[in-house]
Amino acid sequence: MTTTSVDSGLAEPEPNGLFIVGGVVKSVIAAAEATAVRDHLSSLLQVKNLVVLLGSGASFHLGSPQTRNLTNQQVLELIQKSGDTPTAKDEELLATINPDDDGDLEKLLNGLQLAASLAAQARQTSVALGSGEQVKSYFTDEIDGLRQRINHALAHACQLPSTDKPLDAPYDADPLLAHRTFLSRMVRSRGANLPRPQVFTTNYDLVIERALDELGYPYIDGFSGTVDRRLNFAFYGLDFHRVETTTQSVLSRAEGALYLHKVHGSLNWRTSNARDRLTGLQSLEVRQSSSSSNDDDLVLIYPTSSKEGDTLAYPYSDLLRLLGDAVQQDDTAVIVAGYGFADAHINRILLRTLATNSALNIFVADPFAVLDDSDWGKLNAGAQQKMLDELAVTPKQTAIAALARANDSRVAVLTGNCGKFTELAQLMPEPSLQGEAPTAVTALIEALEQVTQDDDVTAEADDLQ
Known part of the structure; x- marks a missing residue:
């Protein structure tokens, strides 16, 4: 690791994180020093309404595809x-x-979609692409074929954890460790009387669901049924409670539950046109299924310019409405990780609500969106309590960098290595001591354990004699 000199003449490690609140550097994080971040997260976890937004960056360590x-x-x-x-x-x-051989899947799919639409509008079976002597004609079947293959490849690449190459330790042995850590600390750190956390994700993968299954936490994802699971938004109005098995009287709220919303669809969502048995009327249904012979049945918003329009359709419009409702509540915090603010329909909800809801706080974690690698060597402890714009660095021209520079105490940004989802999971505060054994009981248990160990040692000594 490189080092940088400070005014005292001592060398210190290059920082691996920067914590910024309201445009002011609150902490230049060196090796394992992140008290300010943990304290900030601790306060956010105790707000009345907690919203979490996870993007593809939360799955990069599991091989989430580059686009x-x-x-x-x-x-x-x-x-x-x-x-x-x-x-x-x-x-x-x-x-x-x-032609530049530097592609963006969203732009590639846009181009293919527009080319096919142009041919359809002109009532032609082919379209000419290119310029000058490089003009070539392509049949719409060829264009649609490539677009479908890219869509299929993207969906396949989101089947995580990836098997294409070994994962880094410790995720090669325990792929869901970071997600379990993040989710369990988030849920267990909140007071028992607070509303359930609401998790929203743009990811297609099933990592969150599998992590919750491993934890044994109940969650509501909007689906009803067991064998035939259908999306039913009325289920977001339900909750889990403990009951006395014989009388069915409510004892308390079940622990560890949360709400999960997949705003861009999921790999196990399929569309079907079903007729109601009573009325005979046909309607569009979204079902959960692990297999399908037709990729067109997948309920996913693919990364194209039309995704803004796609969000106006069912079920995405309803999911985004729930996100809008969640962030408009009083005493609300939004923790954002792995989301690069590339979706205008989500940005619009967050930014407009930030402008109108004074009780909204946003925490964004991203490792690379604020500073270039060359700027990290210019930072030291002397940067603390200074405005980001006052430092000898050049913030990137990104949405998250703009949030980091914003003079708004409700906006916090964690960047650098500490902004990776795997690091953020470890920075989440451990559950409080509330509900744990009292000190006197703990001391008694430790004393009994020590007596037992002493007895074992004495017994082993007697055996040797």
């Missing part, structure tokens, strides 16, 4: 890994639509 700065060859490899075989036309079409 930007892809070469055409990497796109073809992504298709191959999903079990499809790219055609010669796929390679040619990629070279035509991505």
Whole structure:
């Protein structure tokens, strides 16, 4: 690790995190020193309404796919890994639509979608792409075929943890460790009388569900039924309670429960057109299913320019409405991790609510969105309590960097290595001592354990004699 000199002449490790509140640097985090972050998180976990928003960055350590700065060859490899075989036309079409060989899946899918739409509008079976002598004609079936293969490859790549390459330790042996740590500390640190946490995610993967299953925590994801699970938004109005088994009288609220909302769909969501048995009327249903022979049945918002319009349709519009309702409540905190503010429909909800709800606090964790690598060596403890704009660094032109520079005490940003989801999980405060054994009882238990150990030692000595 590189070092940087401070005014005292001593060398200190290059910081691995920066904690900024209201545009002011509250802490330059060195090796394991993150008291200010933990204290801030502790206060957020005790607000009345806790909202968590997780994006793809929360799954990077599990092999979540890269969607930007892809070469055409990497796109073809992504298709191959999903079990499809790219055609010669796929390679040619990629070279035509991505001539700089530096692709963004969203832009690639946009281009393919627009090309197919142009041909359909002109009532043609093909469309010409390129310029000058490089103009080539492609059938709409070829364009749609490549678009579908990329969509399929993206969905396949979101089946996490990835098996394409070994994961870093300790996640190679325990992939869901970070998610379990984050979720359990979040739930157990909150007071028993507070409303349930509400988790929203843009991710398609099933990592959160599997982590909750491993923890044994109950959760409401909006689905009713057991064998035939159907999306039913009325279930978000339900809760879990402990009851006396014989009288069914309510004893207390069940511990460890939360609400889960997948605002861009999920890998195990499928669409179906069903007829009501009583009325015979047909309606669109969303069901949970682990398998399907048709990718078109997947309920996912793919990363294209049309995703803004897609959110107006069922079920996404209802899920986003629930997000809007959640952040508009009094005494609300939003913890954001792994989300890069690339979705205008979500940004609009958060930013407009921040402008109108004075009781809303936002905490954003992101490792790379604020500073370039070259700027970290310029930071030391002397940067604390200074405005970010006063330091000898150049913040990036990103949405999260803009939040970090905002002069608003309700906005906090954690960046650097500490901003990784795996690190944030460890920074989440441990549950309070409330509800644990009193000190006197703890001391008695320790004394009894010591007596037992002494007896064991004496018995072993007697055996040796």
